[in-house]
Amino acid sequence: MRLLLATLATTLTLLLLTGCSAPQEDSQTLRVAATAIPHAEILKQAKPPLAKEGVDLQIKVFADYVQPNTQLAEKNIDLNYFQTKPYLDAFNRERGTHLVIITGVHIEPFGAYSHKLKNIDQLPDGASVTLPNDPSNNSRALLLLAKHGLITLKDPNNELSTLKDITANPKHLKFRELEAAMLPRTLDEVDLALINTNYALAAGLNPTKDALLIEDRNSPYVNYLVGRPDNQNDPRVQKLAKVLNGPEIRAFIEQKYHGAVLPVF
Numbered sequence: 001m002r003l004l005l006a007t008l009a010t011t012l013t014l015l016l017l018t019g020c021s022a023p024q025e026d027s028q029t030l031r032v033a034a035t036a037i038p039h040a041e042i043l044k045q046a047k048p049p050l051a052k053e054g055v056d057l058q059i060k061v062f063a064d065y066v067q068p069n070t071q072l073a074e075k076n077i078d079l080n081y082f083q084t085k086p087y088l089d090a091f092n093r094e095r096g097t098h099l100v101i102i103t104g105v106h107i108e109p110f111g112a113y114s115h116k117l118k119n120i121d122q123l124p125d126g127a128s129v130t131l132p133n134d135p136s137n138n139s140r141a142l143l144l145l146a147k148h149g150l151i152t153l154k155d156p157n158n159e160l161s162t163l164k165d166i167t168a169n170p171k172h173l174k175f176r177e178l179e180a181a182m183l184p185r186t187l188d189e190v191d192l193a194l195i196n197t198n199y200a201l202a203a204g205l206n207p208t209k210d211a212l213l214i215e216d217r218n219s220p221y222v223n224y225l226v227g228r229p230d231n232q233n234d235p236r237v238q239k240l241a242k243v244l245n246g247p248e249i250r251a252f253i254e255q256k257y258h259g260a261v262l263p264v265f
Contacts, residue, residue, distance in 0.1 A: 111211030
């Protein structure tokens with residue numbers, strides 16, 4: 001009888017402990033990968049309003065454009081926020097993933113920078129130019145150069161143009177393709193570097209003042225919150241999407257970045 005009572009007491013204790021610990025499960029945590037500037041900074045502004053909704057937003061900062069998608073596809077994180085639709089489409093196609101857009105948040109006008117030139121008219125014949133090596137940002141750089149007459153592309157509206165699509169290069173520009181995060185480091189070595197705004201800001205550049213060429217606010221390259229088909233309708237995800245498209249985030253973007261980052265909602 002004593003053994004039976006002891007067994008029952010142990011079982012009851014385990015049940016009580018299990019019952020007490022259940023509410024502490026982290027079911028309301030939302031893990032989001034982002035590049036540091038401006039994405040992680042914008043996400044930090046979403047933490048307090050999300051906390052009021054019962055969601056603990058955890059931000060994982062990455063320095064590259066590959067791991068945030070890889071980690072999302074492998075379900076190590078819930079969402080990411082760093083990329084445009086052309087980049088996402090190219091990644092899904094090349095990696096066989098099925099990541100999906102949740103909502104658009106902002107545009108970062110893409111720019112061309114130089115430590116050697118005061119304005120683009122000074123670009124010499126045979127100038128050295130660095131640009132991103134990933135398909136979507138590589139095309140974005142070429143489209144910007146084409147828009148300003150520095151090169152001619154086979155199709156000036158093709159968002160997946162490559163160096164092979166250049167039909168005229170009157171200044172005999174010499175191109176070198178590098179990982180996007182490395183481009184600010186090339187400014188002392190080359191005549192012109194085409195740099196994503198998040199990396200430009202991280203390097204201390206002011207896109208609205210320092211860029212020799214820059215996209216306008218009609219740029220189609222919106223930065224999106226991205227998830228998976230299995231969690232795109234998750235209430236936590238939808239709460240974050242609503243906050244990111246709210247007036248507090250709009251005010252923060254406008255006041256913090258002064259036109260270098262533009263809200264799209």
